[in-house]
Structures are given as structure tokens and as C-alpha cells.
Amino acid sequence: MAKLHVSTTINGEPVEFLTEPGESMLDVLRGPLGLTGSKEGCGSGDCGACTITLDDRLVCSCLMLAAEAEGHEIRTIESMAEGETLHPLQQKFLEMAALQCGICTPGVLMAAKSLLERNPDPTETEVRFWLAGNLCRCTGYDKIVRAVLETAADMREAAR
Amino acid sequence: MNVISNKWIGQRTIRPDGADKVTGRAAYSADTTMPGLIWGKVLRSPHAHARIRSIDTSKAEALPGVKAVVTAKDIVDFPLDKPVMLGIQDMRWMCRNVMAREKALFHGHPVAAVAATSERIAQEACRLIEVDYEVLPHVIEIEDALKPDAPILHDFIKFDGKPSNIAGKLEHKLGDVDAGFAEADVIVERSFTTRPVHQGYIEPHSCLVSVSGDGKATIWSSSQGQFMVRAMTSLLTGIPQSDIRAFPAEIGGGFGGKTIIYLEPLAVVLSKKSGRPVKMTMTREEVFRASGPTSGSMSTVKIGATKDGRIVAAKGVFYLQAGALPGSPIRGAAGCAFAPYNIPNVHSLGFDVVSNRSKVAAYRAPGAPIGAYAAECVMDELAEALKMDPLELRLRNAAKEGTKAAHGPVFPRIGYEETIRAAMEHPHYSAPLGPNQGRGVASGFWFNAGGESSAQVNITEDGNVVVTTGHPDIGGSRASIANITAELLGIDYRKVSVLIGDTATIGYSNLTGGSRVLFASAMVVTQSTEKVIKTLCERAAKIWKIDPEAVEWEDGEARPAGDNAGKFPALSLAELAARATETGGPIGAGVQANTTGAEGGFATHICDVEVDRELGIVRVLRYTSFQDVGRAVHPSYVEGQMQGGAAQGIGWALSEEYLYDKQGRVDNASFLDYRMPVCSDLPMLDTVMIEVPNPKHPQGVRGVGEVPLVPPLAAVANAVYAALGHRFDSLPMSPPKVLAALEPAEA
Structure with a gap:
């Protein structure tokens, strides 16, 4: 072929x-x-x-x-990271322990970044539905959702 | 002695493996490659049950690009009449699970494997293998497997002297259960079923194997134990353990499902025959058809109490599916079901039942959620019959220090009562509920475990620390080990690197499983670090020319103590490391031990649900877990275990199940059709960590990973009952089942 x-x-x-x-x-x-x-x-x-x-x-x-x-x-x-500088989502995922085994993490981060580019102030429900296509079996999603919401708040603050 | 200093233990530090995991650099097993590698693929049985008359691989071998073919005759046989145990696994079953021998026992059972220069050619070669099957009648469900005329999977298995699909029995007895029920004012007896559910790790099984010309094998694979990979591969291929080096890749989830192997011995034989490195990776469909899951079950539980709410007797009978080969977790079901309670008379029975489904593997507190589901639903009904708050009933009967458990031990200091009290006092328990909403509670127990662990703690020449342990890190154990080492040495945790050694670089360490890793590895790391500290004090004493006993280690430095206090300036770790050569050589210590003293874990969960009467969907609105965690060495990852277990339990209760067609084939072998909870299915999962330190551990550690999956099945079921007034006796409570239950009432 x-x-x-x-x-x-x-x-x-x-x-x-x-x-x-x-x-x-x-x-x-x-x-x-x-x-x-x-x-x-x-x-x-x-x-x-x-x-x-x-x-x-x-x-x-x-x-x-x-x-x-x-x-x-x-x-x-x-x-996603620029050289040694992690994207705010990557940094927040580390600080808030939003990963365990880490296998879903690259996909979750790519999806979350895309969400925040479109919607800098998402509700919890919006985050949950946006990430519904990214399966995670370790975390129960709690810390992931919290990390995305906190990153969004930080980025809004930084943009002011 | 419990370490009470809190500088690093209890801190939410950044995990050592974190940066690699958020940037995509972390190497999981399928991420590894090698020059010259070829691809292995497995041919699997299309039948649920069939005798294998012959296998002809000649056409496959003749296909250009095919380098090697393996069938059962290349795998070491373990005759049926002689058990060979490796941990809890019997090699008679393992050798038949990795490759069918006399019979194909489930749809998806491996019958041959091929290695070729591309995946496509390997797949094509599998299609060219001619297997002559004699198709046999199959049996999938427990109730069918127990019928007198059921197809028998294994002629050699006898129960009550007759060929049977019951492959084993376990019994716990305490007191006199008949006399106990005679004292009871209220007795509730109910039967329940649960479906097999898969561990659901996102990373499929995968390995890369290279066998050199002198027969030495190197394996890169993700598993819950590189030493298990080495030992099982050795037994199944005949290569001595000293000639196998197993590297632990980062593991993309296991939950018990990676405590056994599927691909490694096949890849070793293929690599040996072809002289090329061989990579094998399962598809998701193969993962669902042929790995895991945990058992489906059929159980009956009877509990009796006096009218003041004192439980006087409990009886449980638990039938668990083993899959095609014996070995279901009946110990977890029969042993954990009643363990939260101080009950004088208990009779708990477990039966191991084979049928034509894939062999079960461990899944987080194996068996315990099944036992707890039945027992905790009956407890709920008992509380209702007694007109008593369900947590109050649990509190009145809670196991505590000195309680004799039916499975054997007398409990030392445990924190079960604390979890109930915390739940009763939590705002969640008294929050108002709306229409079609209900609240349920349930408790759970898991044994926890100790066992073999090894650690090496080395001081680098520049005064930093490298800790090597032998356990794959599945949920943040490296972060916890860094906290503990930093605490003991009195240094910043960022000076501590924590690595997982391969089978050639660290001593034998048992599986990552049973909630044993932090318990056991913290013990050997603590002992190693204490030896290092002793050495550091000796080196300082040598420099100061004083007695080593007159040196103390504090805040990361050696200080002269007693009569010598203040006579010399303190020596830091970096200074002592720099002078290591002149004071006696490299500084480091290792400890290998069989750890003991793991004590049980208890949890109580509260769940609120809302039932959509039109769609039959049960939505979890609020969930709070209360758990005695011993000591939360890294609280974020303890919470993570609690949340992850709750989410898996919600999936087990509401949506996850295997569906089989009439031919005995799994009908939903994909993530789309096997419905695990997604982000939009769940609320935040609140956690309340209660720290009742384990008195037998230097940091007070109890295992925390398993018990979070024990209460949720019943917590959700009890909440659904509270919302609907209808008690489901089978899981999952999926929309079709909920609608069917609602329709007669609403028609």
C-alpha cells in the first residue's frame, strides 16, 4: 500500500x-x-x-x-508548558493533587485548556460537561474540577 | 513510637512524579520502544466453552513478516493435581489463563499468539491459525452454574464428592448463631445479587520484552508489582528469576487488576523464538473480554437484634463468581461483611463458583463491597424495623478495641465509632431533602495488609537524599515517602528523590495492593533512615573526636549533645556528605523486612440521591465519606483515595455491568457501552479524614486505598430506597431497572 x-x-x-x-x-x-x-x-x-x-x-x-x-x-x-514554565493548569493540577496515576491527565489538561480559552469563567456544571469526554478512574473528578475552577479564577485575576 | 512532629508529614507537597505526568513525559508501559522491535498479537477463543482438538499454525508461520508463534505447548504446564501457589495465585490456573490448554473456557481466552514486523501482519497471521474446536455447552450466571444439570467446567473439581462448579468454600464461625437468633426480637433476611464490574483502569495492559542471545530477559511493563511480573514469568517460561529483569513502568491505574499478568510470558517466548524485542498491547476490547473483572455475586444475609437495637446474630451466605478458573475473593465478602460490628454470634460462608467468563482479578478491597452491600442494606432495613436512626444502630453495635471479629482477630485501637459520630454530627446528615430525593448511609471494613518490602536510602555526595523502594506508585506513595524521609531527616522534602527500583536494583517487595504499600514501605524507609541518621551521628562524632552517643540529629544537622553541647558548630547533611570519604565512605542504608501490624480500616459514607421518575436515572446529589485513615501522611492523596473509591462504588451501584449474549460473549466490551461514571455524572465528593493512628506503625499509618469502595454500594442503595420506598435487591440500579420498578406503581 x-x-x-x-x-x-x-x-x-x-x-x-x-x-x-x-x-x-x-x-x-x-x-x-x-x-x-x-x-x-x-x-x-x-x-x-x-x-x-x-x-x-x-x-x-x-x-x-x-x-x-x-x-x-x-x-x-x-x-502546553513553555520551556520550564508550566501552564497555570499544569501547576494547579500539581498543587491540588488533581492526578493520581496520570494516564488521563494529558487529555484532561488539553480539554481544560480549550475550555478556559473559550470560557474564562465556567460554572462547575460547565466544567463537568466539558470534561465528560475524558474518563478518569482514579480521582472521582473532584480535584480535577476544583483545579480547573481555581485556575480559571487565577487566570481571570491575572488578566485584570 | 509515633512521630508527632508535623513539619512534612501531613503536608500537601508536590508529588515527585508530578511534573512528568502533567507534561506528558512520564513513561507508561506502552510508551517504551526499542530498536528492532516487532509486535505481538493474541488469537482469542470465539467460543465461551470449547475443547481444543488441535491447533495448526503452519499458515501463519509462512506469512511474510511473521517471526514467531506461541501456543500452550510453549508455556510451562502446571498439572491439575498439584497446587503451586504464588501469593494468592495458583499457577495451575495462571498457566491456563495466559494460554488455554485443554479447553477454551471463555470468549476471549488466549489460544495462540504471533509476533510479526507490524501489528497488521500479526493480526492477519492470527486469522490464519486454524483451531479445531469442539464447542461445548456454556454457563455464565451463578444460578445457572449451580443447577444440577449445569455444564461442568472442570471435571477435576468436586464438591460434596461430585463434579461441581463450586471450586471452594470458606467459613467463619463465632458463637452459636441459632441461639443468637432465638434471642432476637427483630430479624431481617434478604437476598441480593451484584454484577461483575471491571476495574476500569484507563491504561490497557502492555509490555515490551527483550530476550538476549544468552536467554536473559528484560521486561518493561506496568503492573502492581515488578517482582510479581518476574516470578510469574519465571514460573510460566522456566527462565530463572536471576535471568529476568523487570522494570516497573509508570502505571496507568490498576485497582487490583494488574496484580496478575497476561502478556509478559507470551512476549518472552515470542522474543526468545524471534531474537527480537516484542511489544504487546491489549485493545480496550481485549481488556474488557479477558482481564479482570471482579466477581458478580448472589448472597443472603440475615441479621437479628433485640428491640433495644443490640445485634445478637448475623448469618451470611455469599456465592461469588470466579470466572473460568477458581479464585474469587470470598474471603473479602465473608470476612468483611460483619466486621464493623460487635456481634456475639456470626456464621459467614463464602462459595467460589466457576463459569465461562474471564478469570476475576483483584479489585479494590476484593470481595468486601459485595459482602457490605448485602449486610449494610439489611442493617438499613433493621434500623427501620426498630424505628431507630441507621447511624445510631451502627453506633450501638460498633466494633471497638477488644471486639472479637468473626474472621479471627481481636481488634486493637480502631476508629470505626469515630467515623459514625463524625457522620452524625456532619451538616450533611441533617440537610433538608426535596421530593424524589433520599439519603442513605453505610459502613465498611477492610483488613489492610503488611508483608515484604525493601528500601534503600542513600545520601548523595552533595548532601541530598535518594530513596528507592520496590513498589509501583499507584496513587501518590512516592509523595508520602518523600514527606516521611524529609520529616525524619529534618530537611526540606525537595531534597528527597523517591524512585521505584527494578527487580535487579532493589530487594524483593510484594505487590502494590491490599492497601499495604505506604504501611509497609514507610516502615522499611523509616528503619533505613534511622540507620542513616545513626551513621551521620557517628561521622560527626569522628570529626569532633567525641563519643557517637554524645551526638544528636536535629533539624537536618548533627549537634554535639550532653556535656559537649555547644562545644562544636553543628554539621549539616551537606557538610557530612562532603566529608563522607574521609570519615568512612559512602553513607546509605537499606532494610528488607516482612512487615506486620497492619490494622483494619473503617469508613462510613452518606449519600443523597434524586430519582428521575421519567427517565429512571438515579443522580447522586451529595456524597460524604468519613474514614479512619490512621495518619494522613499526604492528605491530598488520602482524600484522592476516598474520592476515587466512592466514584467507583457509585458506578458499581448505578451503571456498571457486563452484558452477555446467548452465545456467552460479552456484549458491551467498550467504554461507550460499559458505563463508568463520567465527570458530569458526579457531584463533588466530600471527605472527612479521621486520624486514629495505628499503634503498630512508626507514623501511625493504616491503609487507606481499599475501604473507600466498601460502603458506597449500600449507601447508594439505601438512598434510593429512601427516595422511592422501593428496595432494589440487585445492582446496578440502572435506568431500565428503575423504570421497571416504578411503572407498576405509577401505571
């Missing part, structure tokens, strides 16, 4: 790769591109551990064909 050549932008860098037509974006990220921060929990779009953004839209990278990245801009968990 002939491979497709794909030119795209990942985490702000121009990237080219070859992919088989049926290969998922997640497999290319985790395989040839070595970006293993996106996790595979189900391969069917149900757990959200592979969440990335495609042109600022949240997608499950396991449900996206790698070939669809052509000409678009992708961001993964690896781009």
Missing part, C-alpha cells in the same frame, strides 16, 4: 511524515513522531486520553486519520 506524504504543523513546528491511509493521528504521534504524551486508552474515542487540538478544536486523535493533518495545525500536551 502506497504511503501518503503529509505536511503539517505540530506544536508550532513544521512536520512532514509518511502515513498509511488507514493510520490514526494518534499512532503517528506516538510512533514515528515520538510524541507519547497523548495516550491510548480505548482507540474508539470514548476515553479522551489522546485528546489534541486540530486548529484549536478538541479532537480524539485516535479517531482522526493522520492524513487529515495535511495543512492543519496540531497541538499536543507536549506544547
